[in-house]
Amino acid sequence: MDSKKTDKSSKNTKIDISKLGKVYPFIPTRDAIVLENIVDFLEIGRYKSKNSVDLSTKSFGSYIVLIPQKNSEQRDVVSTNDLQKYGILTKIIRVEDIAQNKRITVEGIKKVEIIDFDEENNDCYIGSFEESKPITKFKINEKTNEKLDKLHSTLYQDFVGSNDQFKKIFVKSPIPFFKKEDLVKLENMNQVISSFAIPIKFVYIYFNQKSMSGKLDILWTIIDELSEGLKTNKSIDNEIENELKKSLDKQNKEFLLRERLKVTRNLLGEDTSEDEKIEKIFEDKELKRMYPEEVKLAIKREKSKLKSMMSSSPDANITRNYIDLLTQLPWRKTSIEELDIQKVKKILDEQHYGLKDVKERIIEFVAVMINNQRKHPDKYKKTRISNSPNTEINENLFVKEEGDLNKTQENASPIITLLGPPGVGKTSIAKSLAEALGRKFIKISLGGVNDEAEIRGHRKTYVGAMPGKIINAIKRAGVSNPIILLDEIDKMGVSGAKGDPSSALLEVLDPEQNANFQDHFLEIEYDLSKVLFIATANYFEDIPTPLLDRVELIELSSYTLFEKINIAKKYLVNRVIKQNGLDKKQFKISEKEIEFIVKHYTMEAGVRNLQRVLDKLARKVALGIVEGKIEKEFVIDIPTIKKFLGVEKFTDEDKDDKPRIGVVNGLAYTSYGGSTLPIEVTTFPGKGEIKITGQLKDVMQESATVALGYIRANAKEFGIDFNFDESTIQIHVPEGAVPKDGPSAGVTFTTALISALSKKPVSHKVAMTGEITLRGKVLPIGGLKEKSLAALKLGIKTVFIPKDNERNLEDVADEVKKSIKFIPVKSYTEIYNNLFK
Numbered sequence: 001m002d003s004k005k006t007d008k009s010s011k012n013t014k015i016d017i018s019k020l021g022k023v024y025p026f027i028p029t030r031d032a033i034v035l036e037n038i039v040d041f042l043e044i045g046r047y048k049s050k051n052s053v054d055l056s057t058k059s060f061g062s063y064i065v066l067i068p069q070k071n072s073e074q075r076d077v078v079s080t081n082d083l084q085k086y087g088i089l090t091k092i093i094r095v096e097d098i099a100q101n102k103r104i105t106v107e108g109i110k111k112v113e114i115i116d117f118d119e120e121n122n123d124c125y126i127g128s129f130e131e132s133k134p135i136t137k138f139k140i141n142e143k144t145n146e147k148l149d150k151l152h153s154t155l156y157q158d159f160v161g162s163n164d165q166f167k168k169i170f171v172k173s174p175i176p177f178f179k180k181e182d183l184v185k186l187e188n189m190n191q192v193i194s195s196f197a198i199p200i201k202f203v204y205i206y207f208n209q210k211s212m213s214g215k216l217d218i219l220w221t222i223i224d225e226l227s228e229g230l231k232t233n234k235s236i237d238n239e240i241e242n243e244l245k246k247s248l249d250k251q252n253k254e255f256l257l258r259e260r261l262k263v264t265r266n267l268l269g270e271d272t273s274e275d276e277k278i279e280k281i282f283e284d285k286e287l288k289r290m291y292p293e294e295v296k297l298a299i300k301r302e303k304s305k306l307k308s309m310m311s312s313s314p315d316a317n318i319t320r321n322y323i324d325l326l327t328q329l330p331w332r333k334t335s336i337e338e339l340d341i342q343k344v345k346k347i348l349d350e351q352h353y354g355l356k357d358v359k360e361r362i363i364e365f366v367a368v369m370i371n372n373q374r375k376h377p378d379k380y381k382k383t384r385i386s387n388s389p390n391t392e393i394n395e396n397l398f399v400k401e402e403g404d405l406n407k408t409q410e411n412a413s414p415i416i417t418l419l420g421p422p423g424v425g426k427t428s429i430a431k432s433l434a435e436a437l438g439r440k441f442i443k444i445s446l447g448g449v450n451d452e453a454e455i456r457g458h459r460k461t462y463v464g465a466m467p468g469k470i471i472n473a474i475k476r477a478g479v480s481n482p483i484i485l486l487d488e489i490d491k492m493g494v495s496g497a498k499g500d501p502s503s504a505l506l507e508v509l510d511p512e513q514n515a516n517f518q519d520h521f522l523e524i525e526y527d528l529s530k531v532l533f534i535a536t537a538n539y540f541e542d543i544p545t546p547l548l549d550r551v552e553l554i555e556l557s558s559y560t561l562f563e564k565i566n567i568a569k570k571y572l573v574n575r576v577i578k579q580n581g582l583d584k585k586q587f588k589i590s591e592k593e594i595e596f597i598v599k600h601y602t603m604e605a606g607v608r609n610l611q612r613v614l615d616k617l618a619r620k621v622a623l624g625i626v627e628g629k630i631e632k633e634f635v636i637d638i639p640t641i642k643k644f645l646g647v648e649k650f651t652d653e654d655k656d657d658k659p660r661i662g663v664v665n666g667l668a669y670t671s672y673g674g675s676t677l678p679i680e681v682t683t684f685p686g687k688g689e690i691k692i693t694g695q696l697k698d699v700m701q702e703s704a705t706v707a708l709g710y711i712r713a714n715a716k717e718f719g720i721d722f723n724f725d726e727s728t729i730q731i732h733v734p735e736g737a738v739p740k741d742g743p744s745a746g747v748t749f750t751t752a753l754i755s756a757l758s759k760k761p762v763s764h765k766v767a768m769t770g771e772i773t774l775r776g777k778v779l780p781i782g783g784l785k786e787k788s789l790a791a792l793k794l795g796i797k798t799v800f801i802p803k804d805n806e807r808n809l810e811d812v813a814d815e816v817k818k819s820i821k822f823i824p825v826k827s828y829t830e831i832y833n834n835l836f837k
Contacts, residue, residue, distance in 0.1 A: 025052040025126045026065035026087065026117070030072040031200045033207055034088055034108040035190040042066070045101040046075075047336070051124035053095060053102055062092040065129055066106070067114055068204060079119055086113055086132060086208055108190075111207070135186060135212055144184075144216070151220050152180045155192070189215055198222060290332045290393050294524055299326050314463050322460060325467060325522065328475050332393045334530060335479040338438040339370045347436045352425055353567045354559070358418070361554050362433055365416065415509045417489070417535040417543075420556030421670075421786070423606020426536040429556075430485045439532065440482035442473040446501075450493025455504035457521035467521040470508055474526070481530035489535045490542035502544035509533060509550040539670075540782075557785045558605035558674060560792070560813045561598060568594045572611050580618040587621055589636040596638055600648040603793075605674070605786065613645065620644040658764060662756030665767035666748035667790055667799070668740070669783025674790035676767065677740070679733055679748050681756035686728025694733030697741030703771065704731050707749035710774055710828070711757070718832060722757045729753070744781035746772030747800065750828055751835065760836050767791050768800035768831065776828040780804035785811045792816050798823065800831050 027042075027049045034040045044050050056064040067087025074082060090106035097103075110131060117127025156177060176195075178188050193206055206218040291299075302323050309316040344366050348359045418426040427443070434441035449455070449469075457468035467475075473484050492501050507513045514528035535551060537543050543551075559567065569591065577587050602609045617636060624630035642648070666677035692704050712724060731749065733740055747770045755762045769787055771779040780802045781787075791799050798821045806824040809817065825831055 022115075022130060023126065023128050024063055024065045024089065025055045025060060025124060026067055026114075026129075027052055027125065028069045028077045028083060029066050030069055032066070033068055033200060033204055034066055034090055034106055035194055035203075035207060036088070036108045036110060037187040038190050038194050039093065039105065039107045040194070041103055041105045043098065043101050043103050048076075048122075048124050050102050052126070053092070053104055055124050055126070056092055057095060063089060063109075064092060064106070065089050065112060065114075065127070068200070077125070080114055080116060083114060084204065086111055087129070088112065088207075089129070133210065135210065135215075144213070147216065147220055148180050148183060151216075151223060152183060154223050184212060184216065186212065186215075189219060193219060193222075196222070290330075292331055295326055295331055298524060299323060302326070318460055318463075318465055321466070322521070325471070325475065326524075329471070329522075329526070330474065330477070330479050333479050334393075334481045335439055337481070338436075339366065339373060340436075341366055341370060344433070344436040347432050348429075351432045351571075352429065353570055354563050355425065355429070355556060358429060358554055358556055361416070362429070366433075366437070415533045415535060415551045417537060417551040417553050418556055419537050419540055419553050421538060421558055421605035423604055423608030424556040424559065425606070426556055427485060427487065430483060430534045430536075433534070434483040437483070437532075440477040440479055441485070442477045442482050443485045443487055444469050444473055445487045446505075447488040447491035448493065449501050450498060452499025452501050452504045453520070455501050455508070457519040459520045460523070465521055467519050468504075470517070470528070471519045471522055471526065474528075474531070480527065481532070483532045483534060486533060486535040488537065489544070489547060490537035490539050492544060502547055505544075506546055506550065509535075509547065557811070558789045559607060560789060560815055561595065562813075562815050564598050564607055564610060565591050565594050567607050568598075568610060568614065572607065572614055576611065576614045576618040579615065580622045582618060582621060582625075585633045586625065586630065587618060587634065587636065589617075593636055593638060593641060597641060597645075599793075600650050601641075601645055603650050605789075617641070617644055659761035660764065661759055661761045662752055663764075664748050664752040664755065664762050665764070665791075665794065665796060666745050667767055667769040667787035668742060668744070669781075669786050674783060674786030674788070676790050676794045676796075677733060677745065677748070679731065679745065679752045681729065681731050681752040683722070683727050683729050683756055685726065688725040689728045691728060691730040692732075693730065694735070695739050696733060697739060699741050699743050700733075700745055703743070703746040704749045706774060707746055707753055707772060710750060710772060710776055711753050713774070714776070715757075717829075718754050718758065718836075720754065720757045729756075743771045743779075744769045746770060747778055747828060747831060751831060754832065754836065758836070762835060763798075765795070765797040766800075766835065767794070767796045767798070770800070770802040770805075770825075772828055778802045778825050778828060778831075784808040785813075788812050788816045788820060788822075792819055796820060800825055800834075802826075 027044065029042065032042055034042075044053060052064065056062055065087045068084045069077060070082060070084060077083060089109045089112050091109055092104050092106055094105040095102055112129040113132055115128045115130055117125060176188075176191055178192075182188050183192070189212075193203065202218075202222060206215055206222075209215045209218060302319055306316060306319045306323070309319065341363065344363055345359075348362065352359070418429060420426060431441055446469075453468065455468045455470060457471060458465035466472075470484075474480065474482070477484075486505075489502075489505070492505070494500075494502075507517055508528060511529065514531075516525045517528045518525055540553070573587070573589060577584060597613055598610060601613050604610070621630060621634055621636075624634070662681040664679050666679050668675050668677040690705070690708060692701055696704070708729065711718065711720065715722070731752070747768050750772055751762060751768060754760070769781050769784075771781065773779065784801065784805050785808070788799065792815075797819070800823050803824040803826045806822075809822060812822075823830075823834065
């Protein structure tokens with residue numbers, strides 16, 4: 001069968017049986033086969049098998065092939081080598097939904113041989129089959145007649161007629177009575193063989209015979225073996241029956257006692273549902289596979305401890321919480337992941353404007369995952385290209401080879417950290433990636449976390465002990481491979497009396513260690529290697545140094561005015577219209593009005609406040625509709641904006657409109673994006689002092705001192721005739737309530753000092769950034785993109801930058817470079833010559 005021509009969708013496949021003939025969906029069965037003309041039922045639990053049933057009923061007239069697996073313990077069938085050669089074409093009579101499984105009633109039609117099947121189809125099983133040759137009939141001769149006599153006698157006289165023990169042990173359904181000559185008919189022989197509780201391997205040997213004489217020989221051999229076994233082992237069987245009776249009596253006694261205990265506990269108001277859940281773990285075949293042996297032993301051990309404790313004691317509460325955690329964690333349960341590069345691109349483009357570099361890195365990350373899946377299909381066989389939100393039990397988890405207990409799992413990719421100011425889309429990027437991959441998304445806020453136990457959990461010896469944030473997140477996700485967002489890792493607390501939370505996070509983020517993550521409360525190692533961690537941070541300098549080695553930084557910069565307008569048009573306006581129950585006619589707003597809002601009511605790097613402002617406008621419109629003041633259409637114009645939002649928060653009047661002496665525009669990079677930093681210098685008679693005000697921190701104070709030292713050493717070159725010993729110089733940075741620090745204000749201090757001391761004005765359209773040395777060398781800075789955006793907002797036309805930062809101009813938006821002239825300089829004399837000469 002040509003697998004490339006096979007339709008891979010179990011939901012949309014439509015096949016004309018008359019054209020394809022020998023192509024059918026099929027189910028690989030475990031320990032089950034249905035014979036021709038026999039009606040039987042099967043319970044279907046595997047994802048692909050259930051889809052094969054749906055495909056059969058929708059597109060194949062309810063015809064489906066059942067074919068036994070060679071290894072009944074094998075979870076997934078990947079090739080024809082995993083299947084027996086022959087199967088049975090059946091007709092589905094009825095389909096019932098039982099919990100998460102399907103029960104199908106089928107009737108066997110004819111024996112078929114598998115030729116090939118579509119191994120690339122990840123949704124269902126569909127293959128091509130060839131009809132087996134009809135079974136040849138034979139004449140009853142003297143030898144056959146003798147065998148039939150013995151068979152008929154054993155069946156209906158020795159066993160069925162009088163032997164209750166035979167019926168009890170070997171008969172699963174009533175055996176129909178046939179005359180001796182009718183026993184050689186295929187449908188009758190199939191009914192007889194189906195009535196016995198015979199191991200599947202013997203039934204399949206019978207099924208596999210190509211002649212009636214062969215089938216008769218197998219049937220007689222089975223009955224003869226059963227007969228001899230009963231005759232020679234009667235005393236043993238009696239002993240077994242007695243033991244079974246004792247065992248059953250004991251089980252009945254235990255059952256009655258347990259039921260009585262359950263009723264007693266219910267009368268006492270104690271919850272027994274947890275006990276039932278734990279019992280199901282050890283009885284249900286599917287659940288038993290999900291829990292590693294170490295976990296099952298821990299559940300039994302803790303359950304035994306709980307029986308000896310008083311139910312109201314603190315230790316009992318902790319033990320109950322511990323058992324609850326063990327049973328709720330998805331130890332081997334993983335969601336079926338969808339790897340589709342086009343879907344990732346589509347979702348990122350639909351939900352985010354711009355962010356070209358960020359999108360490229362995310363797409364590269366997904367491409368690596370797809371490439372690994374193709375190169376190592378066995379290693380990544382639980383990865384599906386599917387829209388299904390279903391989950392599967394991944395038995396590769398927690399399988400440790402002897403002598404290699406610290407063996408790590410497959411995930412060794414770097415931890416992506418999205419770095420940027422608030423409101424630029426860090427969290428939403430992570431959510432979009434989770435949606436594109438079909439993974440669960442969980443967010444953990446790390447801001448203000450200063451206790452190591454919040455990451456690793458508390459030890460069970462403490463009252464009120466609980467697991468850490470990581471294990472709690474896995475529990476909430478319900479699968480072992482979610483996307484977990486570690487929000488604001490730069491705001492974690494430092495090492496103190498409660499430990500070092502950033503060091504505790506190292507084990508979580510390090511791919512060499514997180515396969516064996518240990519939570520103090522859980523105590524059992526949990527494999528985090530399947531988790532995709534994404535971190536966010538506002539400010540690079542505040543990220544704990546040990547974590548920087550484990551993460552890959554992707555920078556999200558501030559939005560330009562053009563980007564904010566487009567984001568508002570494409571996303572924010574539609575969102576606020578929907579949230580406030582409006583339609584587009586009732587909230588008409590143009591680019592001009594959006595630009596007015598951005599310039600006069602928001603001053604931010606992202607668009608969070610812009611959305612709040614638009615939402616406020618929408619609420620005003622909604623109120624007007626309810627009060628009857630607004631009917632079908634409403635246009636948002638500038639007078640309306642002023643009326644609804646009040647006085648403008650930011651105006652052009654705040655800007656300097658002419659050159660001033662001793663005032664120079666600096667540029668700063670904060671956790672909220674770029675901002676302008678005007679520096680003022682004045683002089684007055686004194687005793688040679690320098691006063692620095694404006695709540696400047698150590699680095700900026702040193703920059704001011706270095707700038708003054710450089711000027712005094714080169715006063716003649718700068719044309720400065722000033723009595724330093726009999727004057728006081730005051731340097732001030734406005735907004736004294738805001739602490740300020742950073743190594744990029746040296747050239748600004750120098751320029752403001754020269755302007756004040758030489759009485760030469762500096763243009764208000766000029767700004768600069770860069771550190772200075774005592775010899776006038778200009779050193780590189782960071783955050784050029786954010787600083788350039790701040791300059792654009794202030795109407796700056798010329799910006800001096802360090803020569804080493806010239807390469808960073810590639811990251812600056814084109815609309816900024818069109819409005820601002822950037823002048824790279826190596827030494828301060830270049831700035832002096834440009835401004836003062």
